Amino acid sequence: MRSLLRSLVLVLTLVLPGLAHAVTVDELLGMLDKNLTYDTRESTMVMTVTKGDRVKTYKMHSYGRGSTEGVVEYMEGRDKGTKMYRKDQELWMYLPSVERVQKISGHMLRQGMMGSDMSYEDMMEASSWKARYSGVVEGEESFNGVKVWRVKLTAKSADVSYPTRVVLVDQVTYIPLRQELYATSGMLLKTWEMSDVRVIEGKNVAMKMVVEDKLQAGSRTELKFEAMDFSVAVPEEIFSVRWLERN
Amino acid sequence: MPVICQLKSVRKDYPMGDLTVTALRDVSVEIHAGEFTVFSGPSGSGKSTALNLIGCLDRPSAGSVMLEGRDVATLGDEALGAVRARRIGFIFQSFNLIPVLTAYENVELALRLAGVKDGRDARVKKALNDVGLGEYLDRRPAQLSGGQQQRVAIARALVKQPAIVIADEPTANLDSTNGAAILAIMKEMNTRAGVTFLFSTHDPDVVAQARRIVTLHDGLLVNDTSRPRAS
Amino acid sequence: MMFSIAIRNMLRQRRRSLLTATAIMFGTGLLTIGIAWQQGVLQGMLGKAAAMAGHVRIVTADFAKKEQLFPIAENIADTGPVVKAVAELPGVRGVYPRLQLPATMTVGEDIGEVFGLVTGAPLEFYTEVLDLDRNIAQGRMMADDKEAVIGLTLAEELGAKLGDEVIALGQTQDGSISPIKVTIVGLYDMGGGNVNKMAYVTLEKARWMADIPDGATEVVVFCADRDDAEAVAAAAGALPATAGLEVKAWSQREPWAGMLQLQNTIQTIIVLVIVIISSLVVLNTMMMSVLERTAEIGVMRAMGLRRWQTLSLFVTEALVIASVGGLGGAVIGAAGGLYLQKTGINVGSAVDKLPAAFPIATTVYADFELEQLFWSLVLGFVMAVVGSLLPALRASAIQPVEAMRSRR
Structure with a gap:
């Protein structure tokens, strides 16, 4: 039923070109946020970090709640047993080798998570497009054979980590297929591409992300979700600093 | 007697600020060997200038200065210095001995500057003996009287057997006794050894002894007497 | 004879000669102590710095480029x-x-x-x-x-x-x-x-x-003699095992390369300043001497003293004074240098603020070497010659005629 409705809208937008440009940025951003909103979520993922000719792989398992809380555990290798707990804008990390919980704050948040091109901050800011940005739809174009809107976004306040973003939004799935993240000076800091979009329990989810840090040559991080589940019952106590220290 | 020195149509100009002062204009004079001559004239007459030129202390602005047949006007400063060192002796009004040197050394200096390498010792001692200072070899000028200093000066001038000795007011700073003694020594050198003496002086005793008086006025030669040789 | 005239003239104007000699004495003394101190600071720092950094260091080229960031x-x-x-x-x-x-x-x-x-x-x-x-x-x-x-x-x-x-x-x-x-x-x-x-x-x-x-991140090499570092670095850099790596001696790396440069510059400036000041004192006293003796010089010139002889007369006088002053300076310099070498100066808390690349202990010692004394003496002579040159030239330019006239 839903997809039928969507097809109808599609036809209408094709037939009435004038209406197509009437999509506002706010609406767009609202759709982006909607895709990222959930009650609970469980996923496993593999992150591959490439720096020049060094490649490292991390396997992680995570729980999320309301998109403002989340827990990630590293499952393999040297980092096995390392856990992170995020609540709103705060982040704690459990370091198994020294059996200690460390709060990550300040400049450390901007560093790449486990050395990857995604920073802790990037992960934490993921779900609040409408709150953080305003902007303008610049037009339509084609990206990897898909019709997208080109949107130029400007941060609403100074504490948003990327003052300017250029986003190519899939007109059908409302997934930001490609983002260019800029500093105030106009320098390109990162690119963020999403692909392998699937519908899981009614939500459009990109199962693959590729992030490149443009300030370092040869630096690339690929994140692949192996499983994603939205209707999981997650025990309450997981979302706490306490839980980090246990196990 | 042969001509030992000649000024031929000599002119000397001195720049004085923006002006030029002409000290000598067209002066010609011959000096013969063995002369005992006084250059006379008031201040500014050019007599000092004339003696400076003869003494190779300066060069003329025009004309030539012949010394022993050679035109010294063409010589450079260093060459002129060499000529003075060997051929000209000077005796000054203020003695002008080198204060840090002994009488012996003052006289010896003249020989060194003249380039004499051998036999200096004997010549220095003889020169000082001739002026009666044989016992005063090691004295410094400060330890000698005015008369004695002038005698050392004479020894210094004569030790190198110069062609000409130029004496500028040699007796002016001496009392009459010493002045007479100095004069006597110079006269004896002239008579006995035939040394040519040219004086610039106002001292009447010296003038009286001169056989020739060359008078200058305003840069020109106005009178030139010659007295016959007294016996 | 020039020599004895020089000495006697020096004694004749005792006070002035003493002043000149003292200037040179302090000049050379200060120079010696100053350089010994500089050397001490440098050696004191270098000893520790070289130990901590390695006489020769082998790193990747990229490490060297981004060194400040500890890559x-x-x-x-x-x-x-x-x-x-x-x-x-x-x-x-x-x-x-x-x-x-x-x-x-x-x-x-x-x-x-x-x-x-x-x-x-x-x-x-x-x-x-x-x-x-x-x-x-x-x-x-x-x-x-x-x-x-x-x-x-x-x-x-x-x-x-x-x-x-x-x-x-x-x-x-x-x-x-x-x-x-x-x-x-x-x-x-x-x-x-x-x-x-x-x-x-x-x-x-x-x-x-x-x-x-x-x-x-680093391979550090220690040499039997710190001064061999550059030679060892060259040899190590030629090895196949170090191909593609940066191999440098401590003196070739920052901040010491820059520091050594700075040291040299500072030392040169110190030397120049001291030499110039001392030379000026010499110039002053000798010029007065020349002016006072104008007539005397004129007489000698009249007697046939050549220009170069006049020049060398005055320079010789200056050199004689320089010898005396230099000797005194040598004594002062050696005494001061040795004292600072033994006792040192406590620079205390000032060094705490310096970055770790410049390790200085709280008490710094001078490093006195006989060679420094030799060079200071040489410079003492330089001061004498430089200072006396102008007056000597002046003296040699005196025309006998002028001198005569001034006497009248």
Whole structure:
């Protein structure tokens, strides 16, 4: 039923070109946020970090709640047993080798998570497009054979980590297929591409992300979700600093 | 007697600020060997200038200065210095001995500057003996009287057997006794050894002894007497 | 004879000669002491700096480029072959892999904000090169991976004492957060100030922390003689094992290369200033002498003294005075230099603010060498000649005629 409705809208937008440009940025951003909103979520993922000719792989398992809380555990290798707990804008990390919980704050948040091109901050800011940005739809174009809107976004306040973003939004799935993240000076800091979009329990989810840090040559991080589940019952106590220290 | 020195149509100009002062204009004079001559004239007459030129202390602005047949006007400063060192002796009004040197050394200096390498010792001692200072070899000028200093000066001038000795007011700073003694020594050198003496002086005793008086006025030669040789 | 005239003239104007000689005496004395002091500062710093940095250092080219950022990722993955090859070169006393890892350190429950460097190196490095074992103020050297030796200043900042556990939070070469926990078994004191801020652990521990199992960020080489460093660096750089790596002697690296340059410049300036001032004094006194003796000079010129003879007369006088002054200066310089070498000056807390690259102990000693004295004397003569040149030229230009006239 839903997809039928969507097809109808599609036809209408094709037939009435004038209406197509009437999509506002706010609406767009609202759709982006909607895709990222959930009650609970469980996923496993593999992150591959490439720096020049060094490649490292991390396997992680995570729980999320309301998109403002989340827990990630590293499952393999040297980092096995390392856990992170995020609540709103705060982040704690459990370091198994020294059996200690460390709060990550300040400049450390901007560093790449486990050395990857995604920073802790990037992960934490993921779900609040409408709150953080305003902007303008610049037009339509084609990206990897898909019709997208080109949107130029400007941060609403100074504490948003990327003052300017250029986003190519899939007109059908409302997934930001490609983002260019800029500093105030106009320098390109990162690119963020999403692909392998699937519908899981009614939500459009990109199962693959590729992030490149443009300030370092040869630096690339690929994140692949192996499983994603939205209707999981997650025990309450997981979302706490306490839980980090246990196990 | 042969001509030992000649000024031929000599002119000397001195720049004085923006002006030029002409000290000598067209002066010609011959000096013969063995002369005992006084250059006379008031201040500014050019007599000092004339003696400076003869003494190779300066060069003329025009004309030539012949010394022993050679035109010294063409010589450079260093060459002129060499000529003075060997051929000209000077005796000054203020003695002008080198204060840090002994009488012996003052006289010896003249020989060194003249380039004499051998036999200096004997010549220095003889020169000082001739002026009666044989016992005063090691004295410094400060330890000698005015008369004695002038005698050392004479020894210094004569030790190198110069062609000409130029004496500028040699007796002016001496009392009459010493002045007479100095004069006597110079006269004896002239008579006995035939040394040519040219004086610039106002001292009447010296003038009286001169056989020739060359008078200058305003840069020109106005009178030139010659007295016959007294016996 | 010129010589005796020179000496007698010097004695004749006793007061003026004394003034000139004194100027030269102080000039050369000051010069000697100043240079000895400079050398001392340099040697004092260099001794420690070279020890801590390595006479010759081998790193990857990218490490050298980004050095300020402690780029752990730019490391030599396997230091074994490098160490083996370099150790065989003549003039090499020791070759050691070493890691210096920035970390946030803390003792106890609170996560502290004490930022420092954790150094990991073979035990021989600590004992043979740093003399760490002889500088242990409390406790002992580390025996294994679980132990560390830290500096007194660092201990103070951490609020730590012997037996405490320190947690150092750093990164692996891939950027993962990497913590280690070690027990403080020793506190060292290497002269105070900024030298006492390091945390030393075993090589294995540091390798684990940075996740560089067989390598290190640096290979440091120690030569039998520090002055051979550049030759050894050249030899080491030619080895196949070091192909593609940067191999430089300490004197070729910053900040010492720049410092040495600066030192030379400062020294040159000091020398110039002292020489110029002394020369001016000489010039002054000699000029007065010339002016006073104008008539005398004129007479000598009239008598046939050549221009060059006049010149050399005055320069000789100046040189005679310079000899006397120089000798006095030599005595002052030697006395002062030796005293400062023995006693030194306590520069105290001023050095605490300096970055760790310039390790200076709190008391700095001068470094006095006989050679410096020789050069100071030479410069004393230079002062004399330079100062007397103008007056001597003036004297030689005196025309006999002028001199006569002035006497009238």
